[in-house]
Amino acid sequence: MKRLALLLLAAAPLAAAAATFRVDDSATLPSEANTPMQWRSLAPNRVAGNAVDGTSVFTVRLNTAPWLNKSGRIYMALAEQPIGTVTAEWSTQGRLLPGSLVSGNRTLVYSGPIRTPLLEDTIALRISADGRRLVSPQRLQFYFEIDVD
Amino acid sequence: MQFGRKWRYLAVLVALAGCERDLFAFTANIGTGTRAIYLQVGNGSFTGTYSSGGTPGNNATINVVSVAVPAAQVGSGAAQAMTSNSTQAASFYDNFSFCNPPAQIYIGGFYRLPGNTGTATLSVTTSAASLTNATGDTIPFSQISWASSGNGDTGAEPIPGGTFTGGTQTLTTFPVNTWRESCHTFSYANAASVASGTYTGRATYTLSAP
Numbered sequence: 001m002k003r004l005a006l007l008l009l010a011a012a013p014l015a016a017a018a019a020t021f022r023v024d025d026s027a028t029l030p031s032e033a034n035t036p037m038q039w040r041s042l043a044p045n046r047v048a049g050n051a052v053d054g055t056s057v058f059t060v061r062l063n064t065a066p067w068l069n070k071s072g073r074i075y076m077a078l079a080e081q082p083i084g085t086v087t088a089e090w091s092t093q094g095r096l097l098p099g100s101l102v103s104g105n106r107t108l109v110y111s112g113p114i115r116t117p118l119l120e121d122t123i124a125l126r127i128s129a130d131g132r133r134l135v136s137p138q139r140l141q142f143y144f145e146i147d148v149d
Numbered sequence: 150m151q152f153g154r155k156w157r158y159l160a161v162l163v164a165l166a167g168c169e170r171d172l173f174a175f176t177a178n179i180g181t182g183t184r185a186i187y188l189q190v191g192n193g194s195f196t197g198t199y200s201s202g203g204t205p206g207n208n209a210t211i212n213v214v215s216v217a218v219p220a221a222q223v224g225s226g227a228a229q230a231m232t233s234n235s236t237q238a239a240s241f242y243d244n245f246s247f248c249n250p251p252a253q254i255y256i257g258g259f260y261r262l263p264g265n266t267g268t269a270t271l272s273v274t275t276s277a278a279s280l281t282n283a284t285g286d287t288i289p290f291s292q293i294s295w296a297s298s299g300n301g302d303t304g305a306e307p308i309p310g311g312t313f314t315g316g317t318q319t320l321t322t323f324p325v326n327t328w329r330e331s332c333h334t335f336s337y338a339n340a341a342s343v344a345s346g347t348y349t350g351r352a353t354y355t356l357s358a359p
Contacts, residue, residue, distance in 0.1 A: 022173045032176040039182045039261060041203075050326050052182040052263075058175055131182040132326055135264040141174035 023074060023144035027061035027118075039131055052131035057124050060096065062144055065117035072114060072148040077106035083138055087128040095121035106145060185261035186269060188356035191233070191254050195241040203241070211351075212254060214335045224342030231293075231335040240330055247299050248332035256308055257330025260323045260358050268322040269358040271308065271329075275350055278315035282346030290315040290350060292340060295333040306331040313352065323356065 035054035062074065078088060078101055086103040096109040096119070110119060127140065187205045191212030197203030216231040230252070237255040240247035248255045260269035279287035290313040297306035308321050308331035323329045 024173050025175060026173060028175040030175075032178065035177045035179045037179050037182055039185070052179075054177075054179055056177050060175070125177065127177055127179055129179065131263055132265050134179065134181050137178055137180050140177045140179060142177065143174040 019148045021066070021146050021148065023146050024063035025060060025144050027063065029059045029061070033058065035125075035127055037127070037129070037131070037134065040128070050131045051128050052134060053126060053128050055124060055126045057122060059122045060120065060144075062119040063117070064114045064119050064146075067114045067146060067148055068117055070114055070148055071112060072146045073108055074110040074119070074144055074146045075106035076101060076109045076142055076144055078103045078140060078142050080104035081129075081138065081140065083133040084130050086140060088125055088140075088142070089128075090123040090125045092121045092123050095119065096123065103140075109144070181263035182261070184263075184358070186258070186356055186358055187261075188256075188258035188271070188354060189237075189241070190256045190354045191235040192237045193241065193255070198241055198244045205241070214254065216337050218337070218339060220345075222339065223345075224339065226338075226340055229337040229339050231337055233335075242328050242330065245301070247301070247330065249300070253298075253332040253334050255330065255332055256354065257328065258323065258356050259328045260325055260356070262325045262358070265325065267325040267358065269325075269356050270322050271320045271354065271356050272317055273313070273320055273352050273354050274317040275313055275315055275352050277350060280348035280350035282344065282348045284344070284346060286344040286346060286348070288341075288343055288348045290352075292338040293335060294338065295335045297331045297333055299330065299332050302331075308333070320354075 033056040035056040037052040037054040040051040040053050041049075064074075074096075076090075076099075078086065081103045087100065089100040091098045092109075097111075099107045099109065101107040125142075129138075189205075189208070192208055192210040194206035194208040195203050196206060212233055212235045214231050214233045216229045218229050222229070233251045233254050235248075235250045235254050238246045238248050238250055240255070240257065242257070258271075260267070275290045277290075279289045281287050294312040295310055297308055297310040299306065307323075307329040310333070311318070311320065321329070
């Protein structure tokens with residue numbers, strides 16, 4: 001009982017203080033994709049400068065069962081990266097919202113009632129980074145959060 | 150003992166929290182941009198301009214720089230301005246009219262590499278120590294020099310003026326991820342009296358990176 005009480009005490013403040021939860025997207029396919037990056041402009045220049053771009057397609061599957069029949073806002077997020085600012089833009093098939101995201105931030109991809117236990121959409125993700133700082137391969141881990149009303 | 154247990158539970162919670170991100174995240178592995186190098190001497194090819202995302206092309210043209218020295222001037226020591234068959238005035242950097250052909254030869258390019266470090270080396274190699282005519286007479290390549298400038302430029306040119314040495318010589322280095330360009334105006338020193346004829350030689354420019 002002491003052990004159980006201790007665990008509950010430890011968990012209770014976390015649940016009460018935040019209505020934001022990480023969404024299980026482990027069914028997303030592919031879970032990991034190699035995204036070749038190309039210089040936006042083959043030559044360095046004043047406009048496109050030193051940006052590199054790459055595109056991958058993911059079928060995002062969000063397990064929304066824990067919040068079924070509730071209302072909330074789902075965001076896609078990317079932590080700050082050691083290579084500086086990374087920008088992601090995506091288009092969708094309509095189930096999720098298209099948008100863009102700068103590393104260290106999150107962007108709304110769904111708002112409204114959760115009516116199904118699985119939220120699925122295919123997104124074409126275009127990633128941009130500074131090619132001068134991208135000197136070795138990087139793993140960009142995108143994730144989803146939900147703010148429950 | 151109780152104190153020790155608390156820390157054990159806390160450690161478990163921390164470990165679970167650390168796992169969450171890997172479990173609930175899809176991953177895009179991004180690689181580096183590819184290396185690229187481009188050099189243009191005289192006439193070049195470019196699809197669009199690179200400030201609009203254009204693409205460099207190959208141009209097999211070998212431009213000619215020449216001068217016809219009047220008989221009365223041969224060997225006088227009065228330098229003779231050379232001219233060229235180049236028509237390249239615009240810089241493909243931004244389509245700015247940078248050089249004044251045919252008097253000037255455009256020379257420029259870039260070195261593309263992921264990261265902030267590294268240089269490419271621009272060098273020129275002459276076909277021999279001297280230019281030769283049909284009967285084997287020679288004029289040392291060192292009789293030919295060039296001045297460097299560019300319309301609108303102030304300060305030192307990235308590819309400075311110089312004189313051919315009759316071998317391979319380094320002209321400058323290009324810092325990584327930069328465009329470098331200059332216009333070269335050639336002249337013949339005309340320091341020695343030589344036999345009549347057409348003297349030819351070739352200077353080949355090379356931009357190389359490790």
